Amino acid sequence: MRVQSINRGTLAALAVALAAALGGCATNVTSRQLAVDEQPVVIGSAARRNHTPLEPAFACLAQALRDKQFPQFGVAVGDVKDYTGKYSQNEGSTITQGGALMIYSALGKLGDVIQLQERFDTRIAELELAYTDRRQLGDGRTHNIEQGKPAVPWVPYFGGSILRSNYYIVGGVTELNYNIASGGVEVAVNNVGFKGRTFTMNIGVDLRIVDTRTLVIAKTVSLQKQIIGQEVGAGVYRFFGSDLVDINVGNKSQEPLQLGVRTTIEHGVIELIGAIAGVDGDRCLSNAVDVYRAGAASTSFAKPAPQPAAQEPTGQPAMPLPGAPAASNGNGHGNGTKANGIPAATVMPAAIPEPASVGLQPQNSLATAQGAPQLVMFEFGSSSISPEAMSVIDKLANDAAQGKPVTFQIIARDTEVWPPMQRRELTNQRIKAVTDVFVRKQIQESRIGVTWMAAPTDSAITRAGAGYQLIATMVIGR
Numbered sequence: 001m002r003v004q005s006i007n008r009g010t011l012a013a014l015a016v017a018l019a020a021a022l023g024g025c026a027t028n029v030t031s032r033q034l035a036v037d038e039q040p041v042v043i044g045s046a047a048r049r050n051h052t053p054l055e056p057a058f059a060c061l062a063q064a065l066r067d068k069q070f071p072q073f074g075v076a077v078g079d080v081k082d083y084t085g086k087y088s089q090n091e092g093s094t095i096t097q098g099g100a101l102m103i104y105s106a107l108g109k110l111g112d113v114i115q116l117q118e119r120f121d122t123r124i125a126e127l128e129l130a131y132t133d134r135r136q137l138g139d140g141r142t143h144n145i146e147q148g149k150p151a152v153p154w155v156p157y158f159g160g161s162i163l164r165s166n167y168y169i170v171g172g173v174t175e176l177n178y179n180i181a182s183g184g185v186e187v188a189v190n191n192v193g194f195k196g197r198t199f200t201m202n203i204g205v206d207l208r209i210v211d212t213r214t215l216v217i218a219k220t221v222s223l224q225k226q227i228i229g230q231e232v233g234a235g236v237y238r239f240f241g242s243d244l245v246d247i248n249v250g251n252k253s254q255e256p257l258q259l260g261v262r263t264t265i266e267h268g269v270i271e272l273i274g275a276i277a278g279v280d281g282d283r284c285l286s287n288a289v290d291v292y293r294a295g296a297a298s299t300s301f302a303k304p305a306p307q308p309a310a311q312e313p314t315g316q317p318a319m320p321l322p323g324a325p326a327a328s329n330g331n332g333h334g335n336g337t338k339a340n341g342i343p344a345a346t347v348m349p350a351a352i353p354e355p356a357s358v359g360l361q362p363q364n365s366l367a368t369a370q371g372a373p374q375l376v377m378f379e380f381g382s383s384s385i386s387p388e389a390m391s392v393i394d395k396l397a398n399d400a401a402q403g404k405p406v407t408f409q410i411i412a413r414d415t416e417v418w419p420p421m422q423r424r425e426l427t428n429q430r431i432k433a434v435t436d437v438f439v440r441k442q443i444q445e446s447r448i449g450v451t452w453m454a455a456p457t458d459s460a461i462t463r464a465g466a467g468y469q470l471i472a473t474m475v476i477g478r
Helices: 008-025 055-068 099-108 123-133 257-277 281-293 387-401 420-440
Strands: 030-032 041-043 073-082 114-116 138-143 152-154 167-189 192-211 217-240 243-254 374-378 406-413 448-453 468-476
Touching (some): 055 257, 073 099, 099 257, 167 217, 167 257, 374 387, 387 420
Parallel strands (some): 374 406
Antiparallel strands (some): 138 152, 167 192
């Protein structure tokens, strides 16, 4: 049969068949009407855990740390930025801006062998600490602060509730290279043809883990991963008699770019934590890759073979935690210590118990530790002596009357931000108000002096704890 003799019915049937074939290439999509007055909406797959090919490596590393009885240590995460600078006006940033969140999730896969500590977004915690310091935060209960005095509705703060970190991880995505390799074929005869194409791009990640106390970089990693994509298609563009037929069928797929970033970051996290603990992270990584390439569906991983007792694990030597004492005998194990000379007592608690109020003075009662300056607080924009400040001045006056040298600080809310000259005027008024009270209490004015106050040209505030700023430091001499 010649092409010119194809009738319109046959062309219509051909078009319908090709359209059906094209529809079969697409994923089956279902719709559901969620309310009687709404249009049906497309219902896709259910949410699930975001598994990656390196899940078995995290299980392997966590088990290796347990086998080694390595003490639990605190890890925080800093800002992990996109440094590639690649941006699309229509689609925004090409690379995810959530690198730090990916590291937090990766560290969470290690379970209880490390202690994750928040340092990336502490705004809520800092705000509540400020409320606590101002006696504004409550928990629906009353608390006995001092014996013989009524219970108070505000939460007392005894200090030390925030645990320090031992290490923190920072870095960024530093490379995004488009089309580092591509290839394909396209063939057409009489406007009937086929095409196939593959392309490869890559991303690069640079991470480091830092000793929080000394800011010494303990380990760096620089990793890259290639992202693969492919495209196939077939098309017909011909005249059949006086009718033009234009049909195209194809498929395009690419490895998810952001999943590639996540996997590369996870690889770096395993190397960094393994280096700190002296565990061979490369072995866990290679085993996980083997499992992935073999097509294993399970994300579990067998317990790694224990290292011989007389040998150090392969890879980098273990790095002791900051402040950990050395072993007390020649074989690296002293009395009451674990491997690497790190005592069991250095393991950080899983939870912080509520402090007992008996015998303790909360920090937000405005009493200070022995030898530390007393605090005289002024309310916002005021130079009047409050009853709370007067009780502190009474104690200071009693000490001064006994001939004791006295040091105290004048503080105010950190929300006070005045022009320099206005701030200096208010500071002088507050100093005079305090001095006048001491003079009325029979303290000679010549004994009272100012050792520090902000210069008129200093536009910054000097913080004095959460929610406060230092206005001046004063002394009463002998």
